Amino acid sequence: MKNILPSIALALIAGLTGSQAADNVTTSNITSTSPTSSSGLGYGNITSTIPSNSTFSFGSRYAILNLDLINGIVGSFNTTPAGQGFINSTSEWIDAVQSKSNTSSGSYDPLTIYTRIYFSTPQTPELGLGVPFSNIAQGFGNITESSETGELYPAFAEKVLDTDVILQKTRFYAGAGNGLEEILRANKIDTVVLSGVRTSGVILTTAIRLYDLDYNVYIISDNVIETPPDNGINKSILEEIFPKFVGMQVISLEQAKGALERS
Numbered sequence: 001m002k003n004i005l006p007s008i009a010l011a012l013i014a015g016l017t018g019s020q021a022a023d024n025v026t027t028s029n030i031t032s033t034s035p036t037s038s039s040g041l042g043y044g045n046i047t048s049t050i051p052s053n054s055t056f057s058f059g060s061r062y063a064i065l066n067l068d069l070i071n072g073i074v075g076s077f078n079t080t081p082a083g084q085g086f087i088n089s090t091s092e093w094i095d096a097v098q099s100k101s102n103t104s105s106g107s108y109d110p111l112t113i114y115t116r117i118y119f120s121t122p123q124t125p126e127l128g129l130g131v132p133f134s135n136i137a138q139g140f141g142n143i144t145e146s147s148e149t150g151e152l153y154p155a156f157a158e159k160v161l162d163t164d165v166i167l168q169k170t171r172f173y174a175g176a177g178n179g180l181e182e183i184l185r186a187n188k189i190d191t192v193v194l195s196g197v198r199t200s201g202v203i204l205t206t207a208i209r210l211y212d213l214d215y216n217v218y219i220i221s222d223n224v225i226e227t228p229p230d231n232g233i234n235k236s237i238l239e240e241i242f243p244k245f246v247g248m249q250v251i252s253l254e255q256a257k258g259a260l261e262r263s
Contacts, residue, residue, distance in 0.1 A: 046221040057262035063111040063189045067196030069156045072149035089222040113165045118150035126170040174206040191216040195223030199234045222253040
């Protein structure tokens with residue numbers, strides 16, 4: 001196993017769980033936007049861990065993880081400039097991945113996995129009393145599989161292919177309560193490329209967990225975001241936390257698209 005710094009991540013998560021949920025988000029403010037080609041939007045000015053002129057690739061066995069792109073979360077920031085940038089950039093990335101799949105001849109078709117937050121019943125039986133994620137779950141109300149709040153945001157839902165995998169999750173980590181790790185093993189995946197929301201929630205916990213399982217981990221900085229208020233959290237995680245994990249890479253959308261073409 002790699003030598004990681006779990007105390008940093010756990011301290012950060014503990015300080016954020018109560019304040020960054022999708023509180024007071026209702027489906028009434030969920031409106032889809034039409035993505036446009038706009039590389040480098042989102043927060044911008046995030047320092048990549050790989051030089052911009054590097055010709056790296058994702059190798060031949062990689063998976064695309066698009067995490068928690070649901071109405072109940074994206075609807076809390078979809079009308080903000082940072083939110084618009086995030087939606088546009090993530091949509092552009094999904095298009096690039098699908099273009100790779102459509103044009104590849106005999107080469108590897110990327111495995112794409114989405115996660116959704118929801119519970120079996122309104123009583124959230126997957127959660128025990130007083131667990132940290134219950135603070136987040138309360139912000140969504142009675143969120144079950146059929147709840148609009150837990151559906152993929154329209155700009156992303158319309159891009160899902162029949163070959164894509166959509167997993168339920170019930171904690172911060174993308175593999176909580178589902179077969180994510182089994183799917184990665186079965187498909188002999190060695191590299192994961194992460195996009196999603198929140199940086200301090202599913203992105204942070206998933207990146208560290210999969211890194212600790214010896215996967216190569218890439219986080220696309222243009223495709224991750226914090227729910228308001230951010231207060232510098234996104235930038236701190238991307239530039240101060242992730243680079244401490246040797247080999248975990250923070251890259252821009254343009255770098256990701258280049259690596260995709262070379263993979």
